[in-house]
Amino acid sequence: MRRLTGYPIRTLFVWFSALVLFWLGACSPWPAAWNTGIAIAVVLADCIALIVVTRRIRAQLAASRQVLASIDGALQSLPGDTRRNTPLVLSVGEPTGVLTQAFGTDVVQITDTAIWVRVDEPTRLKHIADALKRWRDGQGPDAVAYLVDADSAVDDAASTASTRHWRTAVDEASRAVGYALPVCVAIYAGEAGIGSRAGPEACPWFGVSGALPPDRQALADQVANTACAHGRWVASEDRLRWANRVTRLDASARWAAETVLPALADGGRGARPINLAGFGLTMAPGHPSSASLVGRYAVAITGLALSAPSGMRTRLPLPDALLRGIALQPIRRASPRALAHAFVGLAAAFCAAAVASAWQNRGLVTRVQSNMARYQAIPAARDAARLDTLATIKHDRDELERYARMGVPPRLGLGFYRAGALLPSVNTLIASYQPPPPPPSMIELDALSLFNSGSAVLNPGSNRVMFGTLEMIKSHPNKRVLVAGHTDSVGKPASNQKLSEARAASVRDWLADTSGIAPSHFAIQGYGDTRPKASNDTDAGRAANRRVEITLIPDCRDEQTTDSPPGQSACSFE
Template identity: 30%
Template sequence: MRRSFTLSMLLPVAIAAFALLWLLWNFLPLSLPLKWLITLMGLAVAAGVLRSVWGRFATSASASETLLTDLPDGPVVLVMGKGLDALFGDKPVRKSATGSLHRIDSLASLRESVEQIWQHAPGQAGRLSVLFTCLPDQINDEGEFRAGIRSMRQLLGSLAEISGAALPLTVQCQLSGPTTPWFLNCGDITTLTDDEGNQQSIDDWQRQAGNIGHIPAIRQAAAFARHVILDELQKPDRLSPGIHPVALSLRLGAAALSQDSLWSEWLTRYAVMRYRTSIPDTMPARSFTEPLFAALAPLTFAVQGGRTARRVTGILLFCMLVAIACSVLNNRALIERTGMALQRWYAIPAESLAVRAAALSDLQQDALLLERWHRQGEPLRYGLGFYSGPRLWLTLQQAIDSYVPPSKQTPVAAPKIVRLDSMSLFDTGKSDLKASSTRMLVNSLVGIKARPGWLIVVSGHTDSTGSAQLNQTLSLQRAQAVRDWMRDTGDVPESCFAVQGYGADRPLESNDTPAGRAANRRVEISLVPQADACRMPDTTLSASQDDADEHLETE
């Protein structure tokens, strides 16, 4: 029972809840606290629904399992109407090799049985059909009889809403008159079944002695069923559509005639016939069942789902449609926002430098965001096939590339990196400058001048010979030695320098050859722009000075 509950209720609720949460968290433009509030409320409601459904499910599971336990393959016919005692006796179910009949005593029981089967065994619901039996000899009020047929038709219409398809309906009618076999009409095919259940053709039956005289009574019985029973079933109204039975079974001679019954009045009015009241035949209405099962067999099929499946499908379809609509709206908003930024950019005059700089920053931020989405994937709220980010990014980039910065001053080109051979400056494994290195330093560092806003970076490098720790320490000490010489010789403040030792981590060439190792043993000196770097004592910079006049040279 727990497995049935999981498949029929818990799994559909979980799927529906996941779809709604997917829609809420990915597409709906709501604030984060509101999303959490809606999520918690939805989970609480779902838990309450499952708790209440579990109680009803547990009480009704045994009934549905009993109904479909040990049944033969084939149609499961729910029989309701008159004459059920003769058909079933004291047993609620009659089985045969090709199907089974189940006694239903009221419309409420019919609805309850069908709902239980659809809820607990939806795969078996395709075997269900309904058989309506009537005894016109025991009916005195035609209006009441027709009202009962309408109630049954309305119930079958509501059951079709539960299952998604109308249950096949067959009609069985037993009337008083000359004893005849069962006539089962299914479409254009009519079969006859005698008291022992043997089938025969209409022609063979008519040739038997005395049977030809029963034809008028049989025709009147068919007319009665067509104008009273079938007419009321097939006539639609505002509450339910019409129902067309798949088969009609008739038999005469199996019911006692009442002088004021509906069948007696029909015979008197339309056929000028009357049969004397007699004791009904002892044969119960059983021999027609095998032909009935044969007529219902093509309508028997395996199904899955039911009302719950349709509801879950509806929720999934609703979530998908809302997600598509939100994706369209989100992409439209993205296009409009980008278009407004571009219009603002092109509308700013060239002389409005501050405004153009702010607008350019906005364009660059939008372009960077679109570029990140291109690399990492766009958010789901823009997805589902409507994302137009690549086209927008290209348009933004074209606008950014069209920007020409104002040229009010000529920038001063930074000197190239100066590389000094360590072996020309130091002895092997030492960090003290050679006496002969002064001239080389003076000639090499002509382009390196201290200036405000520029940092003199001195970095030392070694080859891969020896341990990494010793190489890093030696490279740092050599860079400090060059820094100290430049500081002392040029009277440059120490704040203008940055000293780094990389050891063998940044080789220029391979350390596998002597020439490569010689090239890697070096000291590099370069200028790097840095705000407030190399500020000379007692020096105040003027905002109107050009870069070419702002630097302080030291000899």
């Protein structure tokens, strides 16, 4: 048996999944956790789809294996092009009735007109139709022949339900092969006067093939008119028998037009319209029954009495004549359609990658420009904030230099990368940074502006003098503060020493209270008259020596050793 080829749906599932995974890994603007979760979901969905499709393909092979083996065996002695040049028709109907009478035990019948394939179950029709399309290298079945034994139908509900089941099966088969399968309705009416071996000449088909009139009543009239016209060629001694046959044909045609065709046309919501391409009747050897649906219908409209029920027992002819107006189906290979779908998937993935790249490039440019603008908006006095923003800008600079050196990654590529033009501006901005001037090592306060002579109590209004000192302390929170008092040489050295210490303590207390900084952040020292900065022999010199010095020093408490003197609160005050 030939190897089946068809639409590579499993390959396309893997292809689409690979495109999605590549996009998630190389182009996605989403967080890594999202990409990982989506990738896992895609892989699981792909595995489930592959399992479902594989099971469906196996079911299709199981349903069509016998049919394809029979076709191969029947065509072995025929020319090789018979597969494409001979109409292939799927024959459906009641498996224990009309199909058995038309095919016997065979699955395939080959006539001078077509290859007829028997399908017993509606659920197998779509699988066999798709398998035959693969077997014919993309040329699907040319028609579906619905064979109806008019005299075997005795229950209207059961007959309508059976017709609708086959109509649903035809719709599913049409979806499987990708086009609306032409449907021929063949009605067999029994007649006792026909011999069991009568040929096509004795039992001709009367009907329409190709373009059918939309009105069902007009279709029945056309069949009856065709039968009447055929009566002109009947011998005179057979005219009476032929008149009875025309009456039976007319009744059967009208019954089929009012019951069978509406059931075929009613596909329900979502079903495509039936492609009715043939309708015909023939008289076959048998005994018409008054208990059948068509018998009761004929009695009602003609008044003819019929015999007791008796089913057909001879081989029924296949409706070759109904295929004359149906053209062969063109070849519809699956590979061009699959390649087109694969290209559409690739184009969609490229568009998604381009959109993601444009989005991320816009975000990169906006981020770099925003960092530069934020840095330029920070005043020079806030050096710590400027340094933090400058570190972010240096990180941006390193990223841009890496892209310039090693190439732009796929998530930023595709011709949308524009951040490279920002690199010179970023380098210029980084190079323009100037650290603030170092803080003054010491602020000197005139003691006369703070205290009265010989007093350690701050004068009212002296706080105006110390506000500059307070700002300096607040702008350097990582520095400790040493407050040192000095006096001139007037008076006893011991008194001068105590006065200098008291004045330093008063300044320390004011600074701590006003700034909210803990007093432990300060250290005090009194030097008395031991460190004059000018000569004490003159009034100007003595005035210069009466001072309070405030110095910022590193906080090195963590660096103190066990050898540090008890009570020492700073590294060194020498």
